[in-house]
C-alpha cells in the first residue's frame with residue numbers, strides 16, 4: 011500500500027512504494043487523464059503537478075510524492091475551467107488530444123511560477139511536451155491567452 | 161487503403177461482405193428550437209437537388225448508406241443522436257461528418273449527441289478511416305440523410321396539423337406552419353414512420369442557408385473532454401478483473417525466441433503469467449509479431465516484468481539486414497533502367513539527342529508513425545464472444561481479423577472504437593488488438609495490451625525507404641524534352657503477399673506515374689527492392705518521397721538553368737488542362753485514389769493556382785537577408801492540391817522555420833477550421849520528416865528506441881506561423897480531403913528554402929536540424 015494525496019484526496023494505492031507515479035495514477039487510482047507517451051521523461055504526456063510544479067509522472071515513484079499534493083488534469087479545476095483549460099478551448103488547440111492533458115498541466119505549472127511569461131519562456135517551458143499532431147502554434151497562443159487574456 | 165491492397169493481393173472483387181446479418185437498426189423516435197427558417201417544399205417539382213456525383217465511396221467495401229434510420233435518432237425531448245462512424249484521430253471527422261448531416265436537417269448542434277459506431281460495415285457502410293476519404297466519400301450521403309429527416313419531419317407536421325405540406329417550414333430544431341409550431345422531439349415518433357424520400361424528391365439547402373457547413377464555427381465534439389482528461393483512448397479502458405500485458409517482440413522480423421529465462425520477471429510483484437505468442441513473418445498482414453507476453457495486475461508490473469525477461473532469439477532470414485547497405489543497393493538499382501510503368505513519346509531518343517541532361521538522386525530513410533498514443537487495446541474473450549476496445553482506423557477490418565485469429569465468427573466479435581491518440585496509418589493495422597484478443601482467450605480474463613514507446617519505434621510498420629532518381633533531357637534552347645524517374649522502394653505489398661520487390665499500383669499512383677508535367681518524352685520506371693522490414697502505410701504514403709524528389713529536382717533544375725523556380729515549376733506543369741490519362745499513356749491499373757478520373761481529374765490549372773497562391777502569400781521573389789530563404793513545392797495527392805512556401809532562417813547553424821504559407825484546394829470545404837488545423841499539423845510533421853525521421857537497421861534490428869534518438873519537432877523549434885489559404889469553391893466542386901495532402905510539399909519546400917538560405921542542397925531525408 012502506498013499513501014498518496016491526489017487531487018485533494020488521500021488515497022491508499024494497492025501497489026509497492028516504488029510503483030511509477032504514472033501507472034499508480036492511471037492503474038491504481040483509476041485516473042486516466044494522465045497519459046503514457048514514452049516512459050522516459052521525453053514527451054511530457056504524463057505531466058502532473060506536485061505541489062504546484064510540473065513533474066513527469068513516469069519519472070517519479072509513489073513514495074517520492076508521499077506527503078505532497080499531486081494534481082492531475084482531472085483535479086486542475088473542479089469544473090474544468092482553469093484559465094489554461096478555457097484558453098485551450100478558445101484557441102481550439104487539440105487535434106487528437108492525446109498530448110493535451112500533459113500540455114495543459116505543463117502550461118499551468120509555467121503560469122503558477124511565471125504569470126506573465128515571455129514568448130521565449132513559453133517556448134522553453136513547453137519544449138518538453140511533444141505534440142505529434144503538431145498543435146504547437148495554437149499551444150503557444152493558448153498559453154499567451156491564458157496569461158494575458160488576449 | 162487496406163481494401164485496395166487486399167484487392168491487389170487477391171486479384172478478386174472488393175466489397176465482399178463477411179456474411180453478417182445486418183443488425184437491427186434502432187427505430188427509436190426520430191427528430192425538437194428557433195432562428196433561421198428553411199422552407200421546405202416537399203414535392204418533387206420544387207426540388208433543388210444538388211448535382212450528385214460518383215465517388216470511390218460507392219466501391220469501398222460495404223459502400224455508403226443513405227437511410228437516416230441508421231444514423232439519426234431523435235428523443236422526445238428533442239435530443240438528436242447522430243452516429244459517428246469514422247474513427248477520430250485528430251483529423252476532425254468525428255465532428256465534421258455528422259455536422260454536415262445536422263446542418264442539412266436543421267438540427268441545433270448544441271442539442272446533438274454523438275455515439276461512436278462499433279465496427280459494423282454491413283450496417284453503417286464503409287468505416288475504414290484512411291486515405292483522406294471521410295468528407296470526400298460521405299459529404300453527399302450526410303447531406304442526403306439530413307435532407308431526408310427534414311422532409312420526414314415536415315410531412316409528419318403537415319399531417320398532424322392537417323395543413324398543406326407547402327406551408328410547412330423547418331427552422332432550427334423546430335417546424336412551423338402559420339401559428340402551428342412543434343419542436344423536433346414532438347414530431348419525432350411520427351416522422352420516423354414517414355417513408356424516406358428518394359433523392360430526386362429531396363430539396364437541399366442552398367449554400368447561403370448553411371449554418372455550420374463551410375463555416376468552421378463548430379468546435380470538435382470532444383474538446384471539453386480532452387481538456388479535462390475525460391476523453392477515452394485505447395489504454396483508458398478499464399474492465400473489472402482486467403490484466404495488463406507487455407510483450408517482448410522479436411527484435412528481428414520472424415526471429416523466434418529459442419530460450420528464455422523469466423526468473424527475474426517472476427520477482428516483479430504483480431506478474432501473473434508469462435506466455436509465448438506465435439511468431440509471424442511477413443507476408444502476414446496484421447498478424448502480431450509474436451514473442452513472449454508478460455501479464456500482470458497493472459501496467460507498471462507488466463512492463464517491468466517484460467523488461468526483466470532474458471530471451472535468446474533464433475535466426476531469421478532478415479537477421480543481416482542493414483539499412484545503410486540496403487540504401488547503397490537501392491542507389492545502384494536506381495542507376496540502372498527499371499521496369500517501365502509509363503512511356504510517352506521516345507524518352508531514349510530524347511536523352512540520346514539531348515544538348516544537356518540534368519540528373520539527381522534523392523532518398524528517404526525508413527520512418528515509423530510514433531503516434532503520441534502508442535498502440536494499446538483491451539479485449540475480453542469469454543463465453544464464445546469477443547469484445548474489443550481499441551483505437552483503430554478500421555474497426556470492421558479489426559473485427560474480421562480478430563475473428564479470424566480467434567477462429568470465431570465475426571458475428572460473435574464486437575469492436576468498440578475509442579478515440580485514437582494519433583493514427584497516421586499505424587492504427588489501420590490491428591495487430592495490437594489481435595494480441596489483446598489472443599491473450600484474453602488464453603488466460604480467460606480481460607486483457608489490455610500496452611505497447612511501450614520502444615515497442616512502437618522498433619516493432620512498427622515502417623514507412624518505406626526509397627531512392628528516387630530523376631533525369632531530364634534539355635534541348636539547345638534549355639527546353640525540357642525528356643523526363644525519366646526511376647523509383648526504387650520496398651513495397652507495402654510485401655506485408656500482404658510474397659515480395660516481388662516491385663511497387664504496386666497504389667504506390668505508383670502516388671506522385672510517380674501520375675507525374676503531371678507537360679513533357680513530350682517520359683519514362684516512369686520502377687527498380688526492384690526487397691523488403692526486410694515490415695512495411696506499412698504512413699500518412700501521405702509514397703507521396704512523401706515522390707514530392708521530395710520531384711519538387712527538389714524542379715528547384716535544382718531552375719538553379720541549373722539560372723532561372724526563377726516558380727517560373728520553372730509552372731512551366732514544367734505546362735498548360736491548364738485536365739490530364740488525358742489515355743493520351744498520356746497512364747498504366748491500365750492507374751490508381752486515382754480510388755476515384756474516377758472524370759470525377760476527380762488531374763487538373764493542372766488547379767495545381768498551378770495553389771502554387772501561385774502559396775508563392776504570392778509567402779512573398780516569393782522578395783529579397784531575403786543572409787541566412788534566410790524561401791522555398792516552394794506543390795503536389796497533388798488524395799485528389800487534393802497543396803502548395804507550400806516555406807521560409808527558412810538558419811540561426812547559429814540551426815534550421816528554423818519562421819513561416820509557412822500553405823495553399824490548399826480540396827474542392828468544397830465542409831469544415832475550414834479543421835482543414836486549417838490539418839495544414840498546421842502537416843507543416844509540423846513535414847518538418848519532422850525533413851529533419852529527423854529516420855530509422856537505422858543493423859543486424860536486422862532497429863537501433864532507435866525512443867524520442868531521444870527518434871526525434872520530433874518540438875515547441876522550441878517548429879514552424880512558428882502557418883498560414884493556410886484555402887481556394888474557395890461551391891459544393892459543385894467535388895470535395896476531397898485534407899488529412900494527408902498537406903504533408904508531401906513541406907519537406908521539399910523546406911529543402912529548397914534551405915538551399916536559398918545556405919547554398920547547401922539536401923537530397924536525403926532526414927537531413928538533420930543543423931547545417
Ligand code: FES
Nearest residue numbers: 047048049054068
Ligand atoms: S510518458 Fe512521461 S515524459 Fe513521456
Ligand code: FES
Nearest residue numbers: 106107109141143
Ligand atoms: S493533439 Fe495529438 S499529439 Fe497533440
